[in-house]
Amino acid sequence: MALYSREDDVAIIAVNNPPMNALSHHVRKDLIKFLKVAEADENVTAIVLCGDGRTFPVGADIKEFHKSVSALGPTIIDIVHALEKSSKPTVAAIHGSALGGGLELALGCHYRIAMSTSKVGLPEVKLGILPGAGGTQRLPRVIGLDNAMKWIAYGHHHPAGVGASLGLIDRIVAKGGDIRRSAILFARSMVGKGLGQRRLSNVSVPDASKVEELMAKHLKEVGLRTRGALAPVVCLQVIKSSALLSYKDGLESERQGMMTLLASSESKAQIYSFFSERQVSKWNAPGIANHATAKPMQVRSIAVVGLGTMGRGIAISSLKAGKKTYVVELNSKALAAGVKYIRGYIETMKKRAQISEEQAAAMQSAIIPVSSYNGIANVDLVIEAVFENMKIKKEIFGKLDKVCKPSTILASNTSTLDIDEIASATKRPEKVAGMHFFAPAHIMLLLENIYGRKSSAETIATIMDIGKQMKKITVLVGNCVGFVGNRMYGYYTTESVFILEEAAYPEQVDKVLTDYGFAMGRFQVGDLSGNDIGYKIRTGLGITHKQQPAGTPERKRGVLRYCPLGDFLVEKGRLGLKVGKGWYKYEGSRTPIPDPEVRKIIDEYRTRHHIVPRDISSEEVLQRMLYPLINEGFKILEEGIAANPWDIDMIYQYGYAWPRHTGGPMYYAFTIGLPQVLKVIEEHWKAAGASEPHWQPSTMLTWLVENHGNPDISQWMPLMQKHKSKT
Numbered sequence: 232m233a234l235y236s237r238e239d240d241v242a243i244i245a246v247n248n249p250p251m252n253a254l255s256h257h258v259r260k261d262l263i264k265f266l267k268v269a270e271a272d273e274n275v276t277a278i279v280l281c282g283d284g285r286t287f288p289v290g291a292d293i294k295e296f297h298k299s300v301s302a303l304g305p306t307i308i309d310i311v312h313a314l315e316k317s318s319k320p321t322v323a324a325i326h327g328s329a330l331g332g333g334l335e336l337a338l339g340c341h342y343r344i345a346m347s348t349s350k351v352g353l354p355e356v357k358l359g360i361l362p363g364a365g366g367t368q369r370l371p372r373v374i375g376l377d378n379a380m381k382w383i384a385y386g387h388h389h390p391a392g393v394g395a396s397l398g399l400i401d402r403i404v405a406k407g408g409d410i411r412r413s414a415i416l417f418a419r420s421m422v423g424k425g426l427g428q429r430r431l432s433n434v435s436v437p438d439a440s441k442v443e444e445l446m447a448k449h450l451k452e453v454g455l456r457t458r459g460a461l462a463p464v465v466c467l468q469v470i471k472s473s474a475l476l477s478y479k480d481g482l483e484s485e486r487q488g489m490m491t492l493l494a495s496s497e498s499k500a501q502i503y504s505f506f507s508e509r510q511v512s513k514w515n516a517p518g519i520a521n522h523a524t525a526k527p528m529q530v531r532s533i534a535v536v537g538l539g540t541m542g543r544g545i546a547i548s549s550l551k552a553g554k555k556t557y558v559v560e561l562n563s564k565a566l567a568a569g570v571k572y573i574r575g576y577i578e579t580m581k582k583r584a585q586i587s588e589e590q591a592a593a594m595q596s597a598i599i600p601v602s603s604y605n606g607i608a609n610v611d612l613v614i615e616a617v618f619e620n621m622k623i624k625k626e627i628f629g630k631l632d633k634v635c636k637p638s639t640i641l642a643s644n645t646s647t648l649d650i651d652e653i654a655s656a657t658k659r660p661e662k663v664a665g666m667h668f669f670a671p672a673h674i675m676l677l678l679e680n681i682y683g684r685k686s687s688a689e690t691i692a693t694i695m696d697i698g699k700q701m702k703k704i705t706v707l708v709g710n711c712v713g714f715v716g717n718r719m720y721g722y723y724t725t726e727s728v729f730i731l732e733e734a735a736y737p738e739q740v741d742k743v744l745t746d747y748g749f750a751m752g753r754f755q756v757g758d759l760s761g762n763d764i765g766y767k768i769r770t771g772l773g774i775t776h777k778q779q780p781a782g783t784p785e786r787k788r789g790v791l792r793y794c795p796l797g798d799f800l801v802e803k804g805r806l807g808l809k810v811g812k813g814w815y816k817y818e819g820s821r822t823p824i825p826d827p828e829v830r831k832i833i834d835e836y837r838t839r840h841h842i843v844p845r846d847i848s849s850e851e852v853l854q855r856m857l858y859p860l861i862n863e864g865f866k867i868l869e870e871g872i873a874a875n876p877w878d879i880d881m882i883y884q885y886g887y888a889w890p891r892h893t894g895g896p897m898y899y900a901f902t903i904g905l906p907q908v909l910k911v912i913e914e915h916w917k918a919a920g921a922s923e924p925h926w927q928p929s930t931m932l933t934w935l936v937e938n939h940g941n942p943d944i945s946q947w948m949p950l951m952q953k954h955k956s957k958t
């Protein structure tokens with residue numbers, strides 16, 4: 232709802248719809264009603280619009296989208312027009328954030344004042360839609376076409392100070408000031424001044440003459456940065472109309488653009504992603520605990536053991552979260568190198584103004600270098616990030632168990648190993664868990680937390696809370712080889728080399744993936760992270776080409792199909808970008824260049840095995856890359872390793888750069904339709920048989936299709952649970 236009050240001659244209309252003052256239908260009804268009251272009251276000379284509680288409205292109520300209620304009048308644009316038409320000065324008093332429809336309301340006001348700490352923006356594009364209450368027409372009239380294109384096509388939130396420098400905000404109220412009082416005084420001071428040019432629909436776009444040039448520039452940038460997504464392109468086209476058409480016709484173009492986007496699968500996927508991102512924090516470890524019942528332990532200090540690629544980033548994340556951070560290497564040279572990197576990185580963040588001088592100083596003084604486990608006896612949490620080797624990890628956990636105080640939680644950053652086996656090296660398995668960060672750990676937003684068979688409720692709640700404090704998208708999963716992310720990814724890479732064998736070169740496969748929306752294809756990613764990583768894992772499993780006794784068939788490992796092309800590359804020193812060659816070659820930059828040498832390796836291999844390469848369609852490549860991964864996702868759900876399909880989707884969006892506008896592997900399967908996905912998987916299974924188990928259809932997928940067709944993704948788990956409880 233909204234609240235109406237008077238401060239002498241100034242009417243105050245405050246949106247009151249906790250937690251974020253979203254502009255739900257009932258709020259819109261109140262706003263229009265109170266604007267009429269204020270307009271009719273002759274004792275009112277000016278009107279202040281504000282938000283109660285945490286914030287100014289942050290936009291339309293996203294829960295109403297794709298439901299008819301979002302279209303029910305009064306709409307936000309009706310309120311924008313009522314604010315603008317008012318004969319009395321209207322002032323938006325912004326605290327917290329003014330986003331989306333919230334900022335559009337503010338653009339309807341004649342004036343805008345904001346707290347210096349506030350954020351403003353039109354982030355609709357991140358929901359796969361556009362600002363649909365006049366924002367595409369009004370923002371360019373204030374901040375110019377060039378800025379508006381940037382703001383709307385990327386949807387970033389901007390500090391109010393930046394808005395002020397562009398003329399969007401008329402006055403800034405310093406931190407600690409009273410925004411409502413300032414707005415009342417400001418509104419009163421504007422009474423009697425002309426409102427004509429304050430009504431944005433009357434104003435023209437300042438840089439309208441540059442429209443074609445700006446359009447070309449932004450379309451190019453958007454194409455590169457938000458590959459494959461429709462909304463940024465439609466946003467730009469609609470903003471363009473603000474420079475070419477009347478306000479009224481521009482609004483019509485905005486309405487049509489909105490209708491197109493609302494009907495797209497992309498907006499549904501993005502809205503799903505918005506809620507999924509928030510849903511994952513409501514974790515559940517069945518039979519142990521959940522987010523509502525378990526209490527985290529207070530963690531003041533964290534020790535990071537191993538300062539290689541991962542440990543350094545984890546230590547920076549810990550320092551950013553304000554923790555006293557012990558950094559551990561047994562070898563003094565390795566310790567010094569790790570500490571130097573961490574200290575240097577903090578200074579770089581300071582230089583780039585990503586952190587203040589005080590924060591940098593606090594982080595520097597919170598680093599405690601240690602070269603023996605005894606030095607970390609009293610820490611609250613240890614995160615181990617040493618070599619991926621079970622024997623070494625068990626040895627370290629055994630030692631940590633003896634040295635650390637009984638309450639210390641011991642976590643491993645292993646990317647594949649069994650958490651229960653690691654825990655078995657301690658006498659405190661209830662205090663052991665996995666915290667799987669992604670490289671680079673201080674940049675990547677995903678944290679995949681793993682609970683073991685014996686992890687306690689408090690341990691799980693604590694690692695989830697630490698993820699939140701580190702500002703990560705933190706997803707809780709159960710224990711299995713590779714957990715959720717890497718277990719599924721394994722089949723993606725397996726199938727990719729099978730495609731090379733049969734039909735395509737790396738650049739062809741990668742092109743299909745980038746056309747789908749990935750920033751990079753599978754082979755470019757391999758080169759970037761290092762082809763030796765996978766090689767080490769395969770070596771651990773004893774399956775690389777080199778490890779096989781003479782006479783072993785090149786294309787078989789036991790009964791399973793195998794393709795050694797990745798082994799050949801590594802054995803020829805083609806480790807990836809770091810050495811300038813891998814699946815591609817690199818000539819002094821990160822740009823991958825298709826390499827005739829790689830083609831030769833593939834061609835010779837095909838000839839040796841009498842494989843005649845065949846034509847392969849992009850559709851087949853995409854299905855073969857994505858469907859085994861999806862199939863494995865269903866197996867993971869079936870086994871209870873992930874509690875919900877959106878947990879998997881968030882792992883893929885934030886850990887593996889899955890294009891957000893398709894929602895994630897599980898949501899994408901829902902979009903395609905489960906029956907169609909199952910049909911393709913079954914065809915491959917029939918053709919490949921037991922030698923390619925990743926094509927064996929998941930029982931859950933099969934059951935869902937046979938009994939429910941393509942049920943809504945929100946129903947997959949309830950339907951399965953109901954079914955299981957009956958059987």
Ligand SMILES: CCCCCCCCCCCCC[C@H](O)CC(=O)SCCNC(=O)CCNC(=O)[C@H](O)C(C)(C)COP(=O)(O)OP(=O)(O)OC[C@H]1O[C@@H](n2cnc3c(N)ncnc32)[C@H](O)[C@@H]1OP(=O)(O)O
Pocket residue numbers: 250251253289290291292293294297298299301302306307328330331332333335354355358361362363364366493506509510
């Ligand atoms: C059937 C066909 C009909 C066709 C008719 C079409 C007509 C449609 C006309 C539409 C006009 C469009 C108007 C406008 O242009 C569109 C919009 O405004 S879209 C919304 C734009 N705004 C945003 O995207 C902001 C979203 N929110 C955030 O980014 C963050 O919440 C925040 C503001 C940065 C704060 O972050 P945090 O502090 O971390 O808080 P949380 O994110 O955890 O949020 C707390 C809680 O609030 C819920 N919530 C937040 N914003 C909204 C919202 N806009 N609507 C609904 N709910 C919201 C959030 O989900 C959390 O709740 P929980 O999920 O934990 O229960």
Ligand SMILES: NC(=O)c1ccc[n+]([C@@H]2O[C@H](COP(=O)([O-])OP(=O)(O)OC[C@H]3O[C@@H](n4cnc5c(N)ncnc54)[C@H](O)[C@@H]3O)[C@@H](O)[C@H]2O)c1
Pocket residue numbers: 536537538539540541542559560561562565615616617618619620623627644645646647667668669670760
């Ligand atoms: N590199 C990645 O992309 C990535 C991603 C996610 C998870 N992981 C996992 O993180 C862990 C570390 O990987 P990495 O890539 O950082 O390895 P790395 O080889 O870069 O670093 C390992 C570090 O551990 C140190 N070390 C070894 N034994 C030690 C001991 N007993 N005590 C203290 N320090 C010791 C080494 O000196 C080295 O600095 C592995 O389990 C790996 O699977 C790696």
